[in-house]
Amino acid sequence: MSSSSDNPLTRFSAFFWALGVFSLFGVIVLALKLFSSDTSESNPLEEEAAVKRYELRKATDEAQAAGFAYKEVEKGKVVQVPPHDVFAHLGETLVSQKAAAIEKPEQIIPNSDRQLAAAGGPSADFAAVDKMTPAADSPIDPAVMAKGQATYMMCMACHGPAGEGGPVGPPLAGSEWVTGPVSNLIRIQLRGLQGPMHIKGALYTPLAPMTPIIATQDNETIASVLTFIRNSFGNKAAPVLPDQVEKLRSELGKPMLTEAELIKP
Ligand code: HEC
Incomplete structure (x- = not known):
């Protein structure tokens, strides 16, 4: 009986049991590894x-x-x-x-209007848009004026109910910019305006810049509100056409303008 533990059959089966348990362990470890790499590995870039x-x-x-x-x-x-x-x-x-969207005086963005203006005046596109302006005495569609007046609600808080200006916005009544080149006005709407500006013979320094108003960015809305301010508060000037706004669409999203980037009225 002393030889029972040394039975070749027992040794043989013990060997296979051990092999079986060992490989099962390996399979479990492998499965865990595959499973966990799918779910718990964090991606620092995504975070x-x-x-x-x-x-x-x-x-x-x-x-x-x-x-x-x-x-x-x-x-x-x-x-x-x-x-x-x-x-x-x-x-x-x-x-x-x-x-990133604001150009500071000490930082001139390459290919910006400011740099181009310094190199040789505003782009010819702007002059072409200004040439599309109808004659000064062209009739103005009352529907366009009504739409413009409704949109002007958004401008009123800063520019005053009668365009007289206020603590935050300069006057639009009698402003040479308002009755001046149409491309300036369209570009101001699409890009906003920052920094000191000469208006009605005085140097105006804003408390805060004029940022573009998201709700007023389509061609008709911009054209009508500009037509409205050009023909209200005692101002009289040719209407602004939606097609003129369309021609300057590429201005949208560019850095806020400064006086130097506008055409002198
Ligand atoms: C948050 C206040 C604010 C709102 C709202 C606002 N503006 Fe202005 N606007 C300003 C400021 C400030 C300036 C002057 C910016 C500068 O000089 O850098 C300005 C300048 C202007 C100018 C050129 C200067 C002048 O007085 O002639 C025009 C034109 C103008 N805004 C039109 C409009 C129109 C149209 C709207 C509405 C669609 C509007 N603004 C809404 C603050 C505002």
């Missing part, structure tokens, strides 16, 4: 992009909220600030979030 998306989303929400109800919490109280502060704050918020 970083997600963080940026959330930050941008939060900033956008804040800017939008600021436009409608900007409140300042002071000693536990909610203080409603005057409307011109709302717009100044909105302007600043938008500017601080779109740093």
